[in-house]
Amino acid sequence: MLSRENVTREALSGLEAQRAANMMEEKRRRAEAEQKSPAVAALLARRQRLFFSGVRGAFASPQKAKEISGSMQREMEDINAQLRAALIDCGLPEDYLQPVYRCALCRDTGYVGEPVHEQCSCLKRAVMNRLYQAEGLQGLERENFASFDESIFPDEPIEGRKLTQRGHIRKIRAYCEEYADTFAADEGKGLLLCGRSGLGKTFLMNCVAQRVLERGYSVVVVSAYKLIEAMRRFQFGEEGVEQVQDMLSCDLLCIDDLGSEPMLRGVTVSSIYHIVNERRSANRAIVITTNLDSDQLYEKYEDRIGARLTDPSRMKVIPFIGVDVRRFAAKV
Numbered sequence: 278m279l280s281r282e283n284v285t286r287e288a289l290s291g292l293e294a295q296r297a298a299n300m301m302e303e304k305r306r307r308a309e310a311e312q313k314s315p316a317v318a319a320l321l322a323r324r325q326r327l328f329f330s331g332v333r334g335a336f337a338s339p340q341k342a343k344e345i346s347g348s349m350q351r352e353m354e355d356i357n358a359q360l361r362a363a364l365i366d367c368g369l370p371e372d373y374l375q376p377v378y379r380c381a382l383c384r385d386t387g388y389v390g391e392p393v394h395e396q397c398s399c400l401k402r403a404v405m406n407r408l409y410q411a412e413g414l415q416g417l418e419r420e421n422f423a424s425f426d427e428s429i430f431p432d433e434p435i436e437g438r439k440l441t442q443r444g445h446i447r448k449i450r451a452y453c454e455e456y457a458d459t460f461a462a463d464e465g466k467g468l469l470l471c472g473r474s475g476l477g478k479t480f481l482m483n484c485v486a487q488r489v490l491e492r493g494y495s496v497v498v499v500s501a502y503k504l505i506e507a508m509r510r511f512q513f514g515e516e517g518v519e520q521v522q523d524m525l526s527c528d529l530l531c532i533d534d535l536g537s538e539p540m541l542r543g544v545t546v547s548s549i550y551h552i553v554n555e556r557r558s559a560n561r562a563i564v565i566t567t568n569l570d571s572d573q574l575y576e577k578y579e580d581r582i583g584a585r586l587t588d589p590s591r592m593k594v595i596p597f598i599g600v601d602v603r604r605f606a607a608k609v
């Protein structure tokens with residue numbers, strides 16, 4: 278796993294580059310507006326003169342500084358109002374010459390809060406996503422809705438049904454895409470993708486993760502095996518506290534292959550309960566793939582977990598059915 282320090286440093290230098298790009302964009306917009314409208318150019322020049330004369334005046338006469346800044350402020354407001362009107366007149370938005378930044382909370386500095394300086398959510402999200410992309414999302418770039426190929430699923434009726442396997446997966450894919458496109462943090466709606474191996478569950482979970490990531494949310498994708506490993510280390514006082522916090526606090530947690538993890542006494546069931554329950558109380562969503570059906574979930578993890586994972590008000594249970602398609606395609 279990449280070290281959090283390095284990833285944070287990388288993210289901060291990314292923000293520095295972003296701030297430089299913001300300044301370039303501000304310059305470009307200013308030049309564009311000045312070229313489009315002589316009125317805008319004149320007002321900007323006037324504003325600048327006013328600013329410098331105000332600064333000079335305040336230096337020359339410190340006792341009058343307050344008076345000067347008061348009258349300067351009024352004039353400044355007047356110029357700004359004219360500027361907004363002139364921008365609209367030449368077909369630009371009225372806030373076109375306002376400072377440019379991607380994150381309104383920290384203005385791309387990565388930090389918020391006075392006097393307590395803390396990391397902005399955008400920085401935390403960038404670090405988290407980078408850490409877990411390196412850790413668990415291998416192949417995520419390849420596994421997305423655009424590369425999802427339904428033609429590898431047989432177009433023959435599933436045993437005992439009218440629907441073909443391809444028709445079935447097409448429906449699931451549409452549902453998952455809609456879910457990812459309308460995903461919102463703190464709604465707490467999750468997916469339980471269940472069925473045998475080789476039916477496309479993990480692929481579709483990765484598609485969802487990728488799309489939700491692209492939409493700017495924090496996403497942690499982890500195998501059930503690694504989840505239990507992290508919880509075990511945490512429980513026994515070794516490192517791992519940050520990883521556990523990430524799994525609890527990210528906007529979307531994706532757990533792959535629940536049921537394949539080792540059943541460690543005093544660790545596995547209580548860890549899964551803890552994660553599922555904490556996220557549920559905080560209205561944070563989980564997407565899970567598993568080879569187990571709901572009866573088996575109840576059996577393996579006790580009723581309290583089974584009930585939470587299949588609660589229809591919070592989880593959409595999606596059964597994958599048909600034949601294993603891995604023999605048709607190298608990768609599903």
Ligand SMILES: [Zn+2]
Pocket residue numbers: 380381382383384385386387388397398399400
């Ligand atoms: Zn921010």
